[in-house]
Amino acid sequence: MAVCPECEAEIELKEAIKGEIVQCPDCGVELEVVSVNPVELAPAPEEEEDWGE
Amino acid sequence: MAVCPECEAEIELKEAIKGEIVQCPDCGVELEVVSVNPVELAPAPEEEEDWGE
């Protein structure tokens, strides 16, 4: 189980992978899986308009 | 069989390879196997002093 850093809701994650973006089911904020075992979540970074390379 | 381009002696070559240097048993000149099937011989080029790379 992981905890949403914004609203502290518990988030059930099955085989999350590092860097994956998940949404908190309660407050809806976008989170980034910054590490696994144990799973750690942080707000996903905002992205400026991307043209890609 | 191949023929020495210098003294026309016949030279017996077993599995010569392209680029190999052979010596004519009769006149002793250095020869280069310029091609195989059929074997063709030409005088081996002279080499200026070589330092290698």
Next chain:
Amino acid sequence: MIVVKVGGSEGIDLEAFCRDLANCIKSGVDIVLVHGGSHDTNVLSAKLGKPPRFVTSLSGVESRYTDRETLAIFTMVYVGKVNKYIVEQLQKQGVNAVGLSGIDGRLLEGSRKEFIKVVEDGKRKVLRDDYTGKVEKVNVHLVKLLRDNGYTPVITPPAISYESEAINVDGDRAAAVLAAALGAEKLIILSNVPGLLRDVNDASSLVTEIRRDQIERYADFAKGRMKKKVMGAAEALAEGVREVVFADARGENAVSRALEGKGTVIR
């Protein structure tokens, strides 16, 4: 002065291209060359057991995922293989070419993206070790120094980030920024397509002329690589380049044909 960009995709005969380019230069056309190398990079990556990994950003733009190891392969191919092959061929044709990457003298500099958000295998992800970025600054002094002394610059990615790390940048967009910075009159982008096609699968649906104020419309319907080329063209035109031409790099006299406007001309 004209900036010519030749792509690195399959089917482009670089030897024939360089012969024609050399003839144009020797006949007095003042050219700075930029080139790519994506196809050869894919081939070498696969051979080295690290097949290329392409990711699609949330806004649907595809790019090569370039971690440090991929960047080393990318640089070996773009700089060590393609760039020096072109310089060798131009020298053979009597053109005194000098090859430079964007790292050299900080020729092409820009910001490296700290992260990119992508969709991969259906999952949305944040990728942080992607050495990719955008060219924002050009060392015009270095290019001018070489040109004023009789050398033809042959320029290639990678560029360099403000933190002095090599970064993968889009060759077309780098050529557009370069053309604007150098005050080039023309930017010619040559690839393995005849130009901007109304229908991608129909080579005869070539759009031959676009007025610059219509370019946004074309940017919308263009897809994939061509979308980036059109965006680059729009940027170059906005920064003072008078004309941008998309043309075919294949076959004989590719450069001469493009110089005569055979392809998609935007002005």
Next chain:
Amino acid sequence: MIVVKVGGSEGIDLEAFCRDLANCIKSGVDIVLVHGGSHDTNVLSAKLGKPPRFVTSLSGVESRYTDRETLAIFTMVYVGKVNKYIVEQLQKQGVNAVGLSGIDGRLLEGSRKEFIKVVEDGKRKVLRDDYTGKVEKVNVHLVKLLRDNGYTPVITPPAISYESEAINVDGDRAAAVLAAALGAEKLIILSNVPGLLRDVNDASSLVTEIRRDQIERYADFAKGRMKKKVMGAAEALAEGVREVVFADARGENAVSRALEGKGTVIR
């Protein structure tokens, strides 16, 4: 001005080397760098299923057999990997480096050997498709142009033949010819040995000083790679370079130590 040559053999930490080199340059020492890349070339060749093939000439000198395919791998590594890594590291240390191969602007030009006579598997052979040669001409103008405008040249093989073909040349001897042509006071050759050793297996048998008129004697007893270095040194001294130093490229402050004469000093 000083020409520093750093070898491409194993065990040399290029990052530490570049930090020290940058400190010397930033403290005012006027340096032109030449580098090799043999170890990395062997590694990539093996990975690509074309292991390096070394041949021994009739006079006992060993060299890398460089056919066209090997030359492409050689150039990718020397130029695309090692050269751009060094330029990136120097830029990171605030030194405005520009990387060039001998092909660029015909910086290092010379004759390609039409053939070499070698002994391989006990057979004497003539090899004709070996892209190897000797540096005989240097484009001093290009080096001067860059140095006078604040750039630090970082130079690497391959060189270019008079017929404009890329050719594999010995980095040490190319550095010697470059030092003489540029009128350098000093030539420093750094490799993975402390200098010229009386007994190759005894690191403490370092010859610390050689007078230039004794150099022929040392050229005779030096073997393999060191023999070529000594020949290069003799050439440089004969062409006006005042001092040649052979020193260790490994560990911290390799360049500073060599500048202080730690190694084999020949003058």
